[in-house]
Amino acid sequence: xxxxxxxxxxxxxxxxxxxxxxxxxxxxxxxxxxxxxxxxxxxxxxxxxxxxxxxxxxxxxxxxxxxxxx
Amino acid sequence: xxxxxxxxxxxxxxxxxxxxxxxxxxxxxxxxxxxxxxxxxxxxxxxxxxxxxxxxxxxxxxxxxxxxxxxxxxxxxxxxxxxxxxxxxxxxxxxxxxxxxxxxxxxxxxxxxxxxxxxxxxxxxxxxxxxxxxxxxxxxxxxxxxxxxxxxxxxxxxxxxxxxxxxxxxxxxxxxxxxxxxxxxxxxxxxxxxxxxxxxxxxxxxxxxxxxxxxxxxxxxxxxxxxxxxxxxxxxxxxxxxxxxxxxxxxxxxxxxxxxxxxxxxxxxxxxxxxxxxxxxxxxxxxxxxxxxxxxxxxxxxxxxxxxxxxxxxxxxxxxxxxxxxxxxxxxxxxxxxxxxxxxxxxxxxxxxxxxxxxxxxxxxxxxxxxxxxxxxxxxxxxxxxxxxxxxxxxxxxxxxxxxxxxxxxxxxxxxxxxxxxxxxxxxxxxxxxxxxxxxxxxxxxxxxxxxxxxxxxxxxxxxxxxxxxxxxxxxxxxxxxxxxxxxxxxxxxxxxxxxxxxxxxxxxxxxxxxxxxxxxxxxxxxxxxxxxxxxxxxxxxxxxxxxxxxxxxxxxxxxxxxxxxxxxxxxxxxxxxxxxxxxxxxxxxxxxxxxxxxxxxxxxxxxxxxxxxxxxxxxxxxxxxxxxxxxxxxxxxxxxxxxxxxxxxxxxxxxxxxxxxxxxxxxxxxxxxxxxxxxxxxxxxxxxxxxxxxxxxxxxxxxxxxxxxxxxxxxxxxxxxxxxxxxxxxxxxxxxxxxxxxxxxxxxxxxxxxxxxxxxxxxxxxxxxxxxxxx
Ligand code: SF4
Ligand code: SF4
Ligand code: SF4
Ligand SMILES: [Zn+2]
Numbered sequence: 001x002x003x004x005x006x007x008x009x010x011x012x013x014x015x016x017x018x019x020x021x022x023x024x025x026x027x028x029x030x031x032x033x034x035x036x037x038x039x040x041x042x043x044x045x046x047x048x049x050x051x052x053x054x055x056x057x058x059x060x061x062x063x064x065x066x067x068x069x070x
Numbered sequence: 071x072x073x074x075x076x077x078x079x080x081x082x083x084x085x086x087x088x089x090x091x092x093x094x095x096x097x098x099x100x101x102x103x104x105x106x107x108x109x110x111x112x113x114x115x116x117x118x119x120x121x122x123x124x125x126x127x128x129x130x131x132x133x134x135x136x137x138x139x140x141x142x143x144x145x146x147x148x149x150x151x152x153x154x155x156x157x158x159x160x161x162x163x164x165x166x167x168x169x170x171x172x173x174x175x176x177x178x179x180x181x182x183x184x185x186x187x188x189x190x191x192x193x194x195x196x197x198x199x200x201x202x203x204x205x206x207x208x209x210x211x212x213x214x215x216x217x218x219x220x221x222x223x224x225x226x227x228x229x230x231x232x233x234x235x236x237x238x239x240x241x242x243x244x245x246x247x248x249x250x251x252x253x254x255x256x257x258x259x260x261x262x263x264x265x266x267x268x269x270x271x272x273x274x275x276x277x278x279x280x281x282x283x284x285x286x287x288x289x290x291x292x293x294x295x296x297x298x299x300x301x302x303x304x305x306x307x308x309x310x311x312x313x314x315x316x317x318x319x320x321x322x323x324x325x326x327x328x329x330x331x332x333x334x335x336x337x338x339x340x341x342x343x344x345x346x347x348x349x350x351x352x353x354x355x356x357x358x359x360x361x362x363x364x365x366x367x368x369x370x371x372x373x374x375x376x377x378x379x380x381x382x383x384x385x386x387x388x389x390x391x392x393x394x395x396x397x398x399x400x401x402x403x404x405x406x407x408x409x410x411x412x413x414x415x416x417x418x419x420x421x422x423x424x425x426x427x428x429x430x431x432x433x434x435x436x437x438x439x440x441x442x443x444x445x446x447x448x449x450x451x452x453x454x455x456x457x458x459x460x461x462x463x464x465x466x467x468x469x470x471x472x473x474x475x476x477x478x479x480x481x482x483x484x485x486x487x488x489x490x491x492x493x494x495x496x497x498x499x500x501x502x503x504x505x506x507x508x509x510x511x512x513x514x515x516x517x518x519x520x521x522x523x524x525x526x527x528x529x530x531x532x533x534x535x536x537x538x539x540x541x542x543x544x545x546x547x548x549x550x551x552x553x554x555x556x557x558x559x560x561x562x563x564x565x566x567x568x569x570x571x572x573x574x575x576x577x578x579x580x581x582x583x584x585x586x587x588x589x590x591x592x593x594x595x596x597x598x599x600x601x602x603x604x605x606x607x608x609x610x611x612x613x614x615x616x617x618x619x620x621x622x623x624x625x626x627x628x629x630x631x632x633x634x635x636x637x638x639x640x641x642x643x644x645x646x647x648x649x650x651x652x653x654x655x656x657x658x659x660x661x662x663x664x665x666x667x668x669x670x671x672x673x674x675x676x677x678x679x680x681x682x683x684x685x686x687x688x689x690x691x692x693x694x695x696x697x698x699x700x701x702x703x704x705x706x707x708x709x710x711x712x713x714x715x716x717x718x719x720x721x722x723x724x725x726x727x728x729x730x731x732x733x734x735x736x737x738x739x740x741x742x743x744x745x746x747x748x749x750x751x752x753x754x755x756x757x758x759x760x761x762x763x764x765x766x767x768x769x770x771x772x773x774x775x776x777x778x779x780x781x782x783x784x785x786x787x788x789x790x791x792x793x794x795x796x797x798x799x800x801x802x803x804x805x806x807x808x809x810x811x812x813x814x815x816x817x818x819x820x821x822x823x824x825x826x827x828x829x830x831x832x833x834x835x836x837x838x839x840x841x842x843x844x845x846x
Contacts, residue, residue, distance in 0.1 A: 011802045011804065011805070011807075011809075012802055012803045012804045013800040013801065013802055013803075013809070014800065014801050014803060015800060015801075016797055016798070016799035016800060016801045016808065017796075017797045017798060017799075022800070025844060026845070027842050027843060027844050027845065028842070028843055028844075028845045029840050029841070029842045030840065030841050030842075031839060031840040031841065032477075038842070040842060042844060046798075047843070047844035048798060048800070049842045049843060049844060050800055050809070051811070051818070051820065051838060051842060053820070053834065053836040056820065056836050056837065056838040057836060057838075060838050060840055061838065063840065064478065064838070064839050064840055065476070065478070066432070068436070068476035068477060068478060069432050069433045069434065069436050069476060070431075070432065070433075
């Protein structure tokens with residue numbers, strides 16, 4: 001476990017290009033012209049951001065739907 | 071949305087009209103609500119409903135003439151509900167649970183009521199509840215003396231009178247007996263008027279010459295009353311309408327209504343409000359609530375074991391359960407969408423309009439609006455022909471026009487439509503060897519996606535049997551754009567079809583799909599168009615197709631877009647019968663239900679989409695016979711054995727009813743392949759088979775999951791190919807799996823995969839619309 005997210009479901013991922021374990025970083029999420037900061041695991045060298053399926057079909061989907069109904 | 075149009079739609083739905091019983095009750099007692107509660111054993115709740123409108127529950131339960139029973143719709147199925155007996159059982163059991171407290175007025179007005187009959191005491195009750203100070207003057211020794219004298223105590227026990235009177239006095243009404251109010255002298259009307267803010271004369275029928283000095287009388291010597299407001303010639307004095315000398319047959323419940331009508335006027339007068347403004351007509355009876363009583367089996371009324379004592383608790387519960395209760399809801403019962411949202415059109419129309427009118431804030435009903443199948447069944451069943459589909463489509467167009475349509479609801483379907491219309495798929499040709507088309511075959515986008523070989527076979531058959539050249543046009547009729555409220559895109563699709571039609575010498579169009587037929591007929595009525603099925607019924611089936619025994623009967627499912635296409639319905643049935651099928655009806659064509667594709671409901675709301683299919687599937691154990699590719703494939707997807715009519719004519723397998731749903735990725739492949747094969751084989755054009763970017767290995771469960779998430783295998787292949795080129799992947803050190811993502815249209819598609827000798831094994835895929843990136 002890298003433990004970067006503190007989430008036991010996060011797989012033991014490294015960046016394939018940089019061979020670095022992922023770290024939690026503040027990244028920018030945007031949808032329908034709205035942007036907001038969120039903490040997500042990503043490669044510390046190249047900045048490739050990882051989104052787990054749990055996140056995509058859970059919290060992220062909720063936010064997307066809320067923005068669509070605004 | 072246009073407010074007037076919305077009001078007109080709302081007005082069509084009569085579900086909120088009162089049931090017959092309440093409409094006939096002079097007090098509008100909610101017998102339906104009471105019966106529902108009593109049937110559930112909630113007698114206290116029923117009593118609360120009853121005592122909210124009935125001032126003297128014990129008395130009225132015993133002596134009301136219950137006009138409600140005379141009109142109860144249960145009479146058409148076993149006998150009217152015995153509402154009177156239910157009310158008595160209710161009083162018997164739950165009278166002590168009545169809780170009432172009068173409002174507290176800051177400056178109580180003083181009111182004198184002359185006459186302690188039912189009308190006077192009802193007014194006293196209503197006015198004391200409003201917080202006024204009420205004094206009642208009665209000539210006799212006791213209030214309600216007439217009830218005691220005229221009605222046998224076996225009908226109206228004195229204890230009932232005492233209980234209701236006790237409750238009235240405990241609310242603070244001051245009843246003074248042996249007080250005769252006269253024209254002059256010690257207890258003169260003039261003094262009452264001078265000493266009170268308002269006076270009500272509730273002295274019962276008959277002349278009132280003693281008051282002639284004070285009030286204007288009619289020629290018959292009765293107090294001259296305004297029939298609607300019960301006002302007299304003096305502003306602070308009102309009368310009960312029995313003075314006016316209309317129908318003087320005594321009615322307990324009408325006396326109560328008179329007292330109530332007078333109380334409304336007095337209260338309005340004391341508050342300085344208009345006596346007439348928006349006053350409900352308390353004499354109206356009858357209702358336009360539609361009730362399909364034929365739906366209910368006849369059940370006779372419950373007879374009490376002890377007729378003198380009346381219903382016991384259990385008997386009252388069973389009698390109450392005979393109340394239907396009266397509702398229309400004809401459309402709701404038949405529609406998976408309205409059922410899912412636990413609503414009915416009148417309420418839904420209002421909700422949709424409110425959603426449309428929101429300036430700032432959440433549009434909570436967007437998904438609800440996009441979950442209607444636009445199937446037209448509601449209109450078919452509604453006594454007033456309300457078409458919810460028209461409402462939802464209008465709302466969708468408004469959402470699109472104002473930029474409020476959620477992108478995610480229809481994106482996938484519109485992308486699929488764009489693909490069908492793209493140069494990768496769409497093409498049009500005259501019949502090989504012809505430079506003219508008398509006929510243009512338009513199979514639509516879904517049949518070629520589901521049964522491409524059969525489409526080719528039927529095209530060859532048409533070419534052999536129709537003179538003048540049969541052209542072929544693979545394209546989309548634009549229905550998805552229409553259903554999603556995209557007017558411009560829809561028009562673009564229609565214009566394209568028209569241009570081709572002009573270009574090809576205005577041939578007669580033949581469509582295989584009911585939706586295409588309906589679209590062209592509705593939006594381009596000048597184009598001659600016919601259904602493939604009526605055409606085949608006319609020209610005959612291929613020679614090699616002989617009647618064969620289809621195993622078992624077939625239950626026929628008409629697509630909702632063929633609801634009114636009677637010639638098509640008949641042609642389909644005759645072809646199937648000719649082929650030896652034993653065709654059984656489900657609901658019949660006019661009442662057919664949607665398969666979940668209509669209105670794009672499965673894309674905006676898969677749960678409702680599946681509910682449509684699943685409901686339909688449950689109607690029969692027979693294999694289903696459909697003649698829309700989406701209907702057939704949706705049945706197959708949900709595990710129902712189903713055939714398309716074209717499978718009967720050109721069987722492609724031993725057991726075509728077991729043909730699986732090709733799924734969205736399969737549909738795309740089928741269209742691409744059909745185009746290549748036709749152009750190569752029929753028109754001799756050179757076509758190269760596309761080389762897939764990477765070879766994929768996908769287990770069935772993963773494939774189904776990908777379908778459910780509306781992701782395409784082609785897109786997944788592209789994402790993997792790109793990752794292999796760039797090395798932009800995450801690697802799971804435990805499993806060795808690679809994970810990558812790529813933006814496909816408006817979706818970031820993630821794939822977890824594993825390179826093997828057989829190809830890339832896809833373990834899972836998922837997507838999101840939001841974009842995430844490290845801030846530069
Ligand atoms: S069936 Fe029930 S709701 Fe309908 S009229 Fe009779 S009591 Fe009223
Ligand atoms: S899904 Fe069909 S029956 Fe239901 S409201 Fe829509 S058009 Fe009417
Ligand atoms: S069928 Fe539906 S829309 Fe028509 S009146 Fe009844 S509840 Fe209303
Ligand atoms: Zn990296």
